[in-house]
Amino acid sequence: MRNGRQVVVAGAGKTPFGAFADKDLRTLAVAAGNKALENARTSPDAIQAFYLGNFAGPEFTSQNHLAPFISTALGMKGIPSTRFEAACASSGSAFFHAYHAISAEIYDVAMVLGVEKMTCQPTARVTEILAGAGDTTSEVLVGSTFPSLFAMIARRHMHDFGTTREHLAAVAVKNHENGALNPDAQMRKVITLEQALNARPIAEPLGLYDCSLISDGAAAVVLCAADRAREFIDKPVKVLGAAQASNYLALDQKDDITTFPALRAAAEEAYEMAGVTAKNIEFAEVHDCFTIAEIVAIEDLGFVPRGQGGFFSFEGGTRRTGAMPINASGGLKSKGHPVGATGVAQICDVVQQIRCEGGERQLKRHSLGLAQNLGGSGGTCVVTILGRD
Amino acid sequence: MRTGSIYTETVVHLAPERFAADVPYQVAIIDLDQGGRITARIEGERVLIGDHVTEARAEGDISYFRKS
Numbered sequence: 001m002r003n004g005r006q007v008v009v010a011g012a013g014k015t016p017f018g019a020f021a022d023k024d025l026r027t028l029a030v031a032a033g034n035k036a037l038e039n040a041r042t043s044p045d046a047i048q049a050f051y052l053g054n055f056a057g058p059e060f061t062s063q064n065h066l067a068p069f070i071s072t073a074l075g076m077k078g079i080p081s082t083r084f085e086a087a088c089a090s091s092g093s094a095f096f097h098a099y100h101a102i103s104a105e106i107y108d109v110a111m112v113l114g115v116e117k118m119t120c121q122p123t124a125r126v127t128e129i130l131a132g133a134g135d136t137t138s139e140v141l142v143g144s145t146f147p148s149l150f151a152m153i154a155r156r157h158m159h160d161f162g163t164t165r166e167h168l169a170a171v172a173v174k175n176h177e178n179g180a181l182n183p184d185a186q187m188r189k190v191i192t193l194e195q196a197l198n199a200r201p202i203a204e205p206l207g208l209y210d211c212s213l214i215s216d217g218a219a220a221v222v223l224c225a226a227d228r229a230r231e232f233i234d235k236p237v238k239v240l241g242a243a244q245a246s247n248y249l250a251l252d253q254k255d256d257i258t259t260f261p262a263l264r265a266a267a268e269e270a271y272e273m274a275g276v277t278a279k280n281i282e283f284a285e286v287h288d289c290f291t292i293a294e295i296v297a298i299e300d301l302g303f304v305p306r307g308q309g310g311f312f313s314f315e316g317g318t319r320r321t322g323a324m325p326i327n328a329s330g331g332l333k334s335k336g337h338p339v340g341a342t343g344v345a346q347i348c349d350v351v352q353q354i355r356c357e358g359g360e361r362q363l364k365r366h367s368l369g370l371a372q373n374l375g376g377s378g379g380t381c382v383v384t385i386l387g388r389d
Numbered sequence: 390m391r392t393g394s395i396y397t398e399t400v401v402h403l404a405p406e407r408f409a410a411d412v413p414y415q416v417a418i419i420d421l422d423q424g425g426r427i428t429a430r431i432e433g434e435r436v437l438i439g440d441h442v443t444e445a446r447a448e449g450d451i452s453y454f455r456k457s
Contacts, residue, residue, distance in 0.1 A: 128405035139428040141450040143401060143408045144416050151399035152418060159397075159438045201413075204400040252418045252426040257397065 003273055004103030006226035008236035009386065011040025012348040016184040017217035017336030025061050025117035029070045032218035032341075033113050037074075040222040040232040044075035047222070048107040051098040052083045053091020053114035054340035059129045061117055070113065085340075087133035088289060090114065091219070092244070092343025092373030092382030098223050099242040099384075108225045114345065115218035116338035126214050130339070133376035135250035147211055149251055149377040150290035151203035157258045157292060158205070160307065165205055167310030169196035171291040172209040172333055174319050179330020181360040186213050186336030210291040215336035219345035237351045240368075241270035241385035249379040260378035263300040267372070270383040271302075278302030281385070282365040283324070283353060285346040287374035288331040294318075297372055298326060301383075320363060328353065328361045343373035343382060350386050391444040392457065393421040395436050417442075419454060429454050 013035020015028050023031075029052075037043065050071040058064045067081035084094040091114025098110045118126055130146040139149065157163045173193055179185040191209060199207035222232065229236040245265035251257050271277055278301055286301070288294035295309035303324045304312045312318065318326035329335050329349040332342060350369040352358055358366070368387040375381065398417035401408075408414070415431035419442060429444075429452040436442060442454040 123403070124406045124409060127403060128407075131405060142416060142428055142430055143404060143411065143414060143451070144428060145401055145404060147403065148399045148401045148416055151401075152397040152416070155399060155438065156397040201400070201402045203402060206399075250428070252428045257418075 005105060007099050007102045007223055007239045008226050008229045009221050009239065009347070009351050010224045010229055010232035010236055011036045011042070011222035012351045013039050014184060014219040014345055014348050015217050017215045017338055018186045019119040020216045023216065025057055025063065025115055026070055026073055028117060028216060028218040029113055029115040030073050032115070032220040033074045033111060036111065036220035036222050042222065042232055046109050047076050047079060047111045049079055049098065049101060049110040050076055050081040051094040051110060051112045052081065053094035053112065053343055054083055055085060055087055055090045055116060056129050056132070056339070057117070060121055086380040087375035088287065088339045089343055089373045089375030089380040089382050090340040092384070093380060095344055095347060095384065096242050096244045096382050099239055102223055102225055108228050110223050111220060112223060112344055113218065113220040114341035114343055116340040117216050118214050118338060119216050123214065138250050139252060145203060147206055147290065148203035150292050151206045152251060153257050153296065153377070154205055154292035157296065160258055161310070163295065163310035165197060166193065167295065167314045168210055168291040169193050170314040171288065171294045172196045174313070175288060175327050175331040175333040178320060178328050178361060179334025182330045182335055185330045185334050186215055187334050206290060212289045212332035212337035215338040217336055217338035217341045217345070219341045219348050221344055221347060235355060237354050237386050237388065239384065240387050241274035241383070243269035243273065244380065244382045246380050247378050249376055251377055258296065260296060260300050260374065260381060262378055262381035263297065263372065263374065266381045266383040267301050270385050274385040276368065276385065280368060281370045282368050283328060283363050284326055284370040284372065285329060285349050286326055286372045288327060288333050289337060289374065293374060294326065294331065298324070301370065301372060320361065325363050328358065328363055346371040346373060347384055347386065354386060354388055391421055391423060393419040393442060395438050395440045395442060396420045396426060397438060398431065398436055400435070417454070427452065
């Protein structure tokens with residue numbers, strides 16, 4: 001892909017993630033959007049286009065036509081407002097498209113906002129809605145759930161590379177260790193390896209602590225052309241690479257389910273745009289919808305050799321003090337996973353580290369970070385690289 | 390009757406409403422001897438990767454395989 005003009009993040013804002021019975025979808029979205037506007041020291045009038053990431057608002061809340069429903073509530077009037085849906089990569093995809101519109105000089109300033117309101121439905125119904133991210137004409141018809149798809153990936157990864165349940169559990173323990181320090185995280189508690197291993201099974205070999213949470217929440221960023229950044233913020237964060245790729249939804253259509261080809265393709269393109277390699281990346285927020293997904297992600301991103309993700313995680317390589325800190329925010333596992341909000345939330349977390357606003361979770365090396373957002377069991381992947389000069 | 394070997398499998402404990410009565414149930418991706426791969430249910434004895442299976446029956450959209 002051709003590199004256009006430089007784009008920067010001028011403002012970022014998130015709601016806490018959790019179960020909020022008193023806050024509906026629009027209330028959450030507006031709260032995050034206003035935080036991002038405030039952070040960019042600007043007003044709704046400055047926004048020229050609104051990009052919404054949302055997976056299943058109509059199924060969860062019965063409200064459709066969501067983008068103008070939210071942008072008008074934020075005080076934006078007359079601008080193009082569009083919803084992007086790519087399962088759990090919905091707001092990563094919205095970000096990718098907003099980035100490219102500014103890069104291509106179509107707009108100077110845009111807002112990307114991700115939101116999901118999930119806890120208004122019982123767990124069995126949530127499971128049903130999430131299963132819609134898989135292929136409903138094959139795998140879902142026979143009873144595959146979203147966790148079961150990742151469970152089958154885990155089983156094969158264990159078989160092919162010697163990954164163990166302890167390796168998976170180590171990912172959960174580490175992400176809870178980080179999330180416990182995150183004031184906006186949904187499950188701020190430290191867990192032990194034994195707790196993770198002994199949790200009730202969801203889809204074998206995955207137990208409760210191998211799975212991310214059912215959450216409500218929203219996240220937003222204001223993107224702008226670099227030459228206008230000073231109007232908004234003193235220390236903008238540059239978007240150095242932004243790529244999206246796709247692949248089959250159904251696992252049984254893939255030759256090898258222990259890798260995500262869309263992730264590899266998006267990563268390769270994002271690295272090339274940014275002029276960096278995996279070795280240059282100092283930290284990352286990756287899509288740990290399940291513990292095995294984090295292990296596969298760090299392999300596909302090139303942080304560790306194929307098959308070594310579990311061993312590297314178990315040995316502490318992904319902790320905040322490790323060689324490659326992963327999910328210092330707590331990840332989807334502890335921070336929460338309001339599906340449509342996750343992609344932009346990851347970008348907010350990377351921006352926070354780059355700006356040195358990570359509080360107790362602040363990493364030592366924080367000038368070049370990566371966010372990786374996965375849709376379904378690999379049908380979409382978005383990789384974004386952010387940094388300072 | 391279709392036959393094949395298990396490429397990967399899982400046992401589902403938390404299911405959507407329409408399959409809630411079936412839990413726990415085993416789902417597998419099967420490399421068919423005839424070529425191709427399908428996702429199907431396993432009935433009877435639990436299977437592991439590499440096990441050989443034979444199609445036992447089909448009910449609606451769901452194919453059920455058993456250990457050969």
